[in-house]
Amino acid sequence: MGAEEAVAVCSEERLAEAYWEPLSRRSEALLRAAGLSICARSRVEALLREATQAEPRHIAVLIANYRYTFYAGKLAEARDWALACLSAVAEKAGFPKRWTLVCPPDRAERSREDPLFRLYLFALKAYGYLEIRLGERETGIAALRKLEELDPEGLLRGRDLRRIVERGQSEEED
Numbered sequence: 394m395g396a397e398e399a400v401a402v403c404s405e406e407r408l409a410e411a412y413w414e415p416l417s418r419r420s421e422a423l424l425r426a427a428g429l430s431i432c433a434r435s436r437v438e439a440l441l442r443e444a445t446q447a448e449p450r451h452i453a454v455l456i457a458n459y460r461y462t463f464y465a466g467k468l469a470e471a472r473d474w475a476l477a478c479l480s481a482v483a484e485k486a487g488f489p490k491r492w493t494l495v496c497p498p499d500r501a502e503r504s505r506e507d508p509l510f511r512l513y514l515f516a517l518k519a520y521g522y523l524e525i526r527l528g529e530r531e532t533g534i535a536a537l538r539k540l541e542e543l544d545p546e547g548l549l550r551g552r553d554l555r556r557i558v559e560r561g562q563s564e565e566e567d
């Protein structure tokens with residue numbers, strides 16, 4: 394694990410502790426074992442399934458499932474996990490259930506300072522990207538436009554991703 398990944402794990406653990414109940418020792422052990430078993434797909438899937446049964450709405454479990462399915466190339470499942478992350482964060486943050494109804498924060502600093510809001514933005518970007526990869530361009534682009542609205546400073550580079558997708562689409566039409 395590189396330094397950047399270690400920082401991300403520490404940040405996620407603090408985020409989970411701050412907004413969710415502590416992850417049970419059993420679920421934590423299952424997620425760690427899944428991370429160490431990455432080459433054995435059936436074992437990873439069994440471990441993640443068990444952690445999900447134990448704590449289905451815990452953000453650490455949701456993110457672990459998202460990451461596994463994304464990197465395993467199971468994009469439709471990854472999209473479902475990205476939506477589950479959006480839903481869980483929206484519930485904790487008091488956002489509307491539908492991502493299309495979420496409004497930008499009152500102050501630009503909130504997007505930099507509020508870890509729940511940033512996590513929501515990351516999940517929205519993942520969702521939009523996956524919709525596009527799965528052939529749902531309109532929905533994906535709409536999600537990226539919502540990301541731009543919620544992140545006007547472009548910290549997550551949603552505009553760049555949307556422009557690449559739109560440019561690619563126009564090139565296909567030529």
